[in-house]
Amino acid sequence: MFQLPMSLILKTVRHLIKNSRKMRCDKCSTYKPPRAHHCRVCRRCVLRMDHHCLWINNCVGYWNYKAFFMLVLYATLGCLYSTVMIIYCASYKDLEYSGSGGLKVFYVMSGLMMASLSIMLGTLLGWHVYLIIHNMTTIEYYEGIRASWLARKSGQSYRHPYNLSFYKNIISVLGPNMPKWLWPTAVSHLKDGLIFPTPRDNS
Numbered sequence: 001m002f003q004l005p006m007s008l009i010l011k012t013v014r015h016l017i018k019n020s021r022k023m024r025c026d027k028c029s030t031y032k033p034p035r036a037h038h039c040r041v042c043r044r045c046v047l048r049m050d051h052h053c054l055w056i057n058n059c060v061g062y063w064n065y066k067a068f069f070m071l072v073l074y075a076t077l078g079c080l081y082s083t084v085m086i087i088y089c090a091s092y093k094d095l096e097y098s099g100s101g102g103l104k105v106f107y108v109m110s111g112l113m114m115a116s117l118s119i120m121l122g123t124l125l126g127w128h129v130y131l132i133i134h135n136m137t138t139i140e141y142y143e144g145i146r147a148s149w150l151a152r153k154s155g156q157s158y159r160h161p162y163n164l165s166f167y168k169n170i171i172s173v174l175g176p177n178m179p180k181w182l183w184p185t186a187v188s189h190l191k192d193g194l195i196f197p198t199p200r201d202n203s
């Protein structure tokens with residue numbers, strides 16, 4: 001009868017143990033799907049985890065990423081609108097209250113605050129637009145930097161495994177219905193968050 005060499009059996013067992021550890025959360029002691037991460041603050045695994053947001057006091061993951069993105073988008077637009085309105089009011093000479101010293105300080109302070117907020121939120125918005133068009137999370141971006149470095153060291157190249165195409169990446173987050181892209185609760189395209197398509201699936 002044909003027998004496998006002991007070294008090959010041990011190697012296979014080690015490989016299986018290593019892979020099963022990867023798919024298991026040490027803290028929750030349960031199955032951890034691909035792209036899920038354990039959040040220390042929430043004390044649970046979060047599907048397609050992006051980051052734990054202090055501002056909304058919650059994790060941003062598979063189920064609420066679109067709502068979070070909409071929050072950043074509309075907050076940025078709101079801040080830009082407020083900045084423009086403050087600048088417009090401050091420069092409008094005909095208004096009788098525009099000459100008061102205290103109000104001038106108020107305009108300058110408000111204008112600076114809104115301009116700073118617009119820049120900060122605009123940067124955050126730009127960052128998440130970048131992540132969406134590459135089908136990446138913030139965690140995966142930093143993991144990708146390390147993976148690229150390791151791949152370069154061994155003479156290979158690294159490509160993010162879930163980067164499908166520009167349009168497919170967008171619809172995986174915002175949904176296939178374009179008129180509902182800016183509607184935060186239109187998330188019927190979300191499935192179970194356990195399996196994600198990769199470019200290999202089509203080849």
Ligand SMILES: [Zn+2]
Binds near residue numbers: 037
């Ligand atoms: Zn966990």
Ligand SMILES: [Zn+2]
Binds near residue numbers: 039040052059
């Ligand atoms: Zn969390």
